[in-house]
Amino acid sequence: MKEIISKKVQKIKPSGIRQFFDLVLGMKEVISLGVGEPDFVTPWPIREVGIFSLEEGFTTYTSNKGLYKLRLTIARYLKNRYNLEYSPEDEILITVGVSEAFDLVLRAILNPQDKVLIPQPSYVSYEPLTELCGAIPIYIDTKDNDFKLTPEAIEKTVDNKTKAIILNYPNNPTGVSYRKKELEAIKKVILKHKLICISDEIYSDLTYDFEHIPFATLSKAKQYTVYLNGFSKSYAMTGWRVGYACGPKEIISAMTKIHQYAIMCVPTISQMAACEALHSARHLVEQMKQVYKRRREFIVKELNRIGLKCLKPDGAFYVFASIKDTGLNSLDFAQRLLKEKKVAVVPGTAFGRSGEGYIRISYTCSFENLKEAIIRIEDFLRNRKEKK
Amino acid sequence: MDEILEILEKDARITPEEIAKMLNKSPRKIREMIKRYEKEGIILGYKTVINKELIRDANSEVRALIEVNVTPQKDVGFDKIAERIYSFPEVKSCYLVSGTYDLLLIVEGKDLHTVSSFVAEKLAPLENVRGTVTHFLLKKYKEDGVTLKHREENKRIAISY
Numbered sequence: 001m002k003e004i005i006s007k008k009v010q011k012i013k014p015s016g017i018r019q020f021f022d023l024v025l026g027m028k029e030v031i032s033l034g035v036g037e038p039d040f041v042t043p044w045p046i047r048e049v050g051i052f053s054l055e056e057g058f059t060t061y062t063s064n065k066g067l068y069k070l071r072l073t074i075a076r077y078l079k080n081r082y083n084l085e086y087s088p089e090d091e092i093l094i095t096v097g098v099s100e101a102f103d104l105v106l107r108a109i110l111n112p113q114d115k116v117l118i119p120q121p122s123y124v125s126y127e128p129l130t131e132l133c134g135a136i137p138i139y140i141d142t143k144d145n146d147f148k149l150t151p152e153a154i155e156k157t158v159d160n161k162t163k164a165i166i167l168n169y170p171n172n173p174t175g176v177s178y179r180k181k182e183l184e185a186i187k188k189v190i191l192k193h194k195l196i197c198i199s200d201e202i203y204s205d206l207t208y209d210f211e212h213i214p215f216a217t218l219s220k221a222k223q224y225t226v227y228l229n230g231f232s233k234s235y236a237m238t239g240w241r242v243g244y245a246c247g248p249k250e251i252i253s254a255m256t257k258i259h260q261y262a263i264m265c266v267p268t269i270s271q272m273a274a275c276e277a278l279h280s281a282r283h284l285v286e287q288m289k290q291v292y293k294r295r296r297e298f299i300v301k302e303l304n305r306i307g308l309k310c311l312k313p314d315g316a317f318y319v320f321a322s323i324k325d326t327g328l329n330s331l332d333f334a335q336r337l338l339k340e341k342k343v344a345v346v347p348g349t350a351f352g353r354s355g356e357g358y359i360r361i362s363y364t365c366s367f368e369n370l371k372e373a374i375i376r377i378e379d380f381l382r383n384r385k386e387k388k
Numbered sequence: 389m390d391e392i393l394e395i396l397e398k399d400a401r402i403t404p405e406e407i408a409k410m411l412n413k414s415p416r417k418i419r420e421m422i423k424r425y426e427k428e429g430i431i432l433g434y435k436t437v438i439n440k441e442l443i444r445d446a447n448s449e450v451r452a453l454i455e456v457n458v459t460p461q462k463d464v465g466f467d468k469i470a471e472r473i474y475s476f477p478e479v480k481s482c483y484l485v486s487g488t489y490d491l492l493l494i495v496e497g498k499d500l501h502t503v504s505s506f507v508a509e510k511l512a513p514l515e516n517v518r519g520t521v522t523h524f525l526l527k528k529y530k531e532d533g534v535t536l537k538h539r540e541e542n543k544r545i546a547i548s549y
Binding site: 025032036125294295297 | 391395399402406409410411412547
């Protein structure tokens with residue numbers, strides 16, 4: 001049977017931690033710090049609009065680009081919040097989460113053998129989706145620089161075959177984000193080499209210590225940037241699947257071409273709900289952010305206290321903690337912790353080779369569970385020390 | 389509202405040490421602040437939210453909302469008569485409201501009869517009370533922001549990127 005599968009797909013590496021995931025899913029009463037989504041339910045005003053739109057019979061297709069009302073709302077929101085201007089007519093496309101938007105940009109701009117720079121550790125889909133385009137992912141290991149991308153690192157890796165670079169800030173899995181000065185420095189190299197910057201800013205609303213700055217707002221960056229964002233993380237709307245891409249109209253139009261054949265349009269109810277999110281739920285995002293922020297302070301202190309060193313993440317809801325002192329590799333650590341203490345974390349290697357020696361801990365769970373998890377992890381570490 | 393209060397209002401069991409970690413302050417500072425709030429009467433007590441609907445024992449209680457029309461008094465307005473009313477232990481809450489009546493009470497008693505006789509014998513006869521309307525509560529759905537429902541199971545998959 002294998003020969004009927006396309007060679008391209010055959011070549012994509014299966015996730016090395018699939019088995020680990022299956023193990024977690026099969027276990028009961030696990031405290032999971034491995035979840036990549038909020039523990040909040042979508043705020044009621046948003047759900048209510050979803051229900052209302054069903055009652056009203058909004059059960060048909062929308063235009064391929066997405067409901068005009070939603071595109072207009074997004075355009076106004078970006079203008080008000082960041083003074084970032086995109087035309088709802090031809091520079092914004094509504095997608096099935098950032099996931100689809102990301103796939104579309106790559107397919108819209110890449111030719112076989114083009115190179116794409118991927119700072120690592122990185123979100124899991126960047127590499128395989130690049131490979132599916134026949135393009136070549138080039139990794140930039142950021143771990144020796146506190147997981148921060150630098151202009152020097154780009155300069156060292158870029159060549160004349162390089163077409164694009166992927167930015168993701170605040171970052172999944174490290175939580176690292178950038179201040180304006182750092183972004184400006186990165187921008188300089190990107191513009192110098194005329195790279196397309198695919199900027200995945202899905203966690204932007206969850207930036208805790210400073211204002212998030214969209215890459216496209218940096219001077220002269222907009223025409224080289226595709227800005228990706230969505231509703232999943234900040235509004236706790238992961239299951240609704242609504243994201244959007246904003247960028248130069250040539251790129252958005254090429255993405256729309258693929259989107260109209262492959263997807264047609266994002267579910268209408270979800271688009272109506274997303275519209276409501278921007279209209280009336282901004283203050284609820286702030287409330288959720290405050291809760292995450294307190295958990296972040298708590299978990300960072302506790303992890304460092306029990307001996308899992310980690311930096312304080314700037315954003316998102318993850319902590320990337322070092323397990324090097326335990327002498328275990330990431331996958332072993334995660335497996336043993338799960339089996340012995342029933343705490344689930346994601347091995348850092350899920351996010352690329354540079355994640356070895358780390359685990360991703362997500363603080364999207366109740367404070368009670370966080371406390372209990374810390375007790376169990378501390379216990380686990382103590383047991384290991386005693387065995388030695 | 390101060391973050392310490394926000395945290396304690398949601399869960400009074402969280403310790404000063406834990407709050408200190410969450411807010412990046414010293415435990416001593418947090419303990420001081422809490423003491424001050426207690427002294428100033430901003431924090432008045434700590435209690436547990438119990439879903440009494442689920443306790444089907446002999447001590448289960450009935451509650452009623454009571455609208456009370458009163459005559460305000462010279463100099464003290466509604467305060468004096470309100471105090472006479474809320475001092476009864478049966479009165480769990482007492483509000484002065486705008487609209488067609490003046491005071492809104494939440495009264496608790498061990499059965500219908502107890503609450504009725506409280507109204508008939510204690511409340512209604514008060515000199516400045518002009519009239520009352522009693523609504524017995526049949527079912528509680530949500531109270532002080534807490535939905536009275538079993539905690540729902542987690543719908544998220546245990547691990548995801």
